[in-house]
Amino acid sequence: MTIAIGNDHAGITLKFEIIDYLQSKKISVMNLGTDEDISVDYPDYASKVATQILNKKVDLGILICGTGIGMSIAANKFKGIRAANIYDEQTARLAKEHNFANVITFGARTHTKSQVFRLLDVFLDTKFEERHQQRIDKIKEIEG
Ligand code: RB5
Numbered sequence: 001m002t003i004a005i006g007n008d009h010a011g012i013t014l015k016f017e018i019i020d021y022l023q024s025k026k027i028s029v030m031n032l033g034t035d036e037d038i039s040v041d042y043p044d045y046a047s048k049v050a051t052q053i054l055n056k057k058v059d060l061g062i063l064i065c066g067t068g069i070g071m072s073i074a075a076n077k078f079k080g081i082r083a084a085n086i087y088d089e090q091t092a093r094l095a096k097e098h099n100f101a102n103v104i105t106f107g108a109r110t111h112t113k114s115q116v117f118r119l120l121d122v123f124l125d126t127k128f129e130e131r132h133q134q135r136i137d138k139i140k141e142i143e144g
Contacts, residue, residue, distance in 0.1 A: 083102075
């Protein structure tokens with residue numbers, strides 16, 4: 001599995017912590033976020049990660065900003081992206097089981113590193129439930 005990760009200035013520290021964590025689990029990571037402590041605009045990084053997913057270069061995207069909200073709004077503007085701002089174990093599980101999210105977003109200012117690692121584990125260990133495919137198909141219909 002390959003994961004693309006993107007972040008704005010709020011998410012730099014958490015981004016590197018997540019990269020180390022994923023690599024310790026033998027997951028390869030494409031770092032598309034900013035590494036410099038200079039204010040940037042989160043939609044630019046949502047765009048980079050969404051493009052890699054839509055071009056089938058990676059299996060999943062992770063986006064980090066202050067809250068995870070801006071990144072999820074921006075990523076969801078891309079046709080074919082299902083971005084979920086996961087913030088507890090239930091939303092981490094349901095974002096995969098029900099929504100088959102292909103991008104997950106985290107808030108660097110709302111969650112600790114260990115909380116985020118736990119949410120990542122729950123999301124990665126959960127399977128999509130086929131009974132929800134019809135709803136995913138209807139989202140595709142809305143996208144046109
Ligand atoms: C940047 O200060 C902040 O607005 C951004 O990281 C994010 O939280 C937006 O949703």
